[in-house]
């Protein structure tokens with residue numbers, strides 16, 4: 001991990017603008033990866049925040065859909081709930097309904113986490129999927145071109161929840177995680193895999209998260225309590241896209257604009 005981390009944050013005045021900014025970034029980073037390497041491998045999060053950006057990507061009346069290099073995109077998930085693909089809680093289902101059912105992304109380029117399996121089996125299967133699709137050898141880690149993250153109001157990201165075992169998993173690529181706070185099991189990429197990505201960004205919406213955003217990105221390090229602090233990309237750069245969730249960040253941006261935070265380990 002680099003000693004210094006530069007956090008570039010961009011504040012949008014509402015959720016629609018935040019979704020547009022996120023959709024634009026997904027398209028730009030995918031196109032950049034395809035230009036550079038002929039392929040874009042992106043891992044997306046679930047929850048509710050990403051849905052609006054996915055819908056913009058799928059909207060034939062928007063420019064995003066035509067600009068995305070679907071034929072060269074491989075889509076992965078950062079995490080999944082341990083439910084089936086048609087379950088209302090499934091991140092895959094949310095993505096299928098908001099995006100996949102409306103765009104020409106070839107099915108064999110959609111790498112779903114099999115939440116319907118036993119948690120350990122699902123984690124092992126996804127680890128194999130990563131090893132095969134990235135053609136990894138030995139102890140190699142997959143390098144995603146882009147990882148998109150959200151953050152819960154408890155400071156979790158992916159399915160790395162406070163005081164859970166997945167926080168300490170550093171050797172596996174994918175792990176099952178029991179989340180007592182929600183009395184559920186999750187499958188998640190481990191934080192070293194996320195940090196190995198070429199680019200990592202958070203999309204965080206809602207003024208109710210503003211204090212937690214400040215705690216995570218400006219407060220003292222306490223990754224057990226604030227697992228989003230585990231995200232420290234090897235590139236030394238982290239991007240945040242926020243709406244009013246930025247309200248407690250300094251330097252203040254007066255509701256729009258951008259700022260920079262420097263963190264040191």
Ligand SMILES: O=C(O)[C@H](O)[C@@H](O)[C@H](O)[C@H](O)COP(=O)(O)O
Nearest residue numbers: 045046047048049150151152158
């Ligand atoms: O499976 C999930 O729920 C996500 O991957 C999770 O990490 C999400 O990003 C945060 O919980 C924020 O969720 P919201 O976007 O719903 O606030």
